[in-house]
Amino acid sequence: DVVMTQTPVSLSVSLGGQVSISCRSSQSLVHNNGNTYLSWYLQKPGQSPQLLIYKVSNRFSGISDRFSGSGSGTDFTLKISRVEPDDLGVYYCGQGTQYPYTFGAGTKLELK
């Protein structure tokens, strides 16, 4: 199975600040078709997860441009700029390249 390792486990940020979350996979996430199926999700307290980014860097419909994804192969990053109160929660990366699909353990974003 592809192991997804997220760092850090938790992150404290001031409103208006910027943060980066790292996600590393144990194998390359480049699919045979050339696409890289790495996605990012946010789960706000008491809510279902929501998709932020798919295929490494594509923002999902309605997602602010304060969220950006980058990376390739096995090393990926989610950056959040100008952090707002509504950004708080747990962030997960996930891979959809190889079955079984797997997620990282999550990064909790909290207010400083």
Added chain:
Amino acid sequence: EVQLVESGGGLVQPGRSMKLSCAASGFTFSNYGMAWVRQAPTKGLEWVATISYDGSSTYYRDSVKGRFTISRDNAKSTLYLQMNSLRSEDTATYYCTRGTSWNAYWGQGTLVTVSS
């Protein structure tokens, strides 16, 4: 507006069966692959199973293979998860999601508790 509404969860004894349903609306259900993702209490996300847009292909995580069956009824825009021989480690909130390689939309989840 895309909506995914799960139902069928609850308390079940170990070894028994349970069937989850997910009613989809707001999009052409038959055009999309669908998946179930679960989350044990206070834990992270775990992919369970995926089904292709027409139901011809299904995929499962090893721990549920042979016990769970994902299916769909495109005429009813409904996704199912038949869960047999349930174990305590299957206790989780089960989310219905749209998509295969990424999960674009999620339902509110239905809690399945396996306990005697």
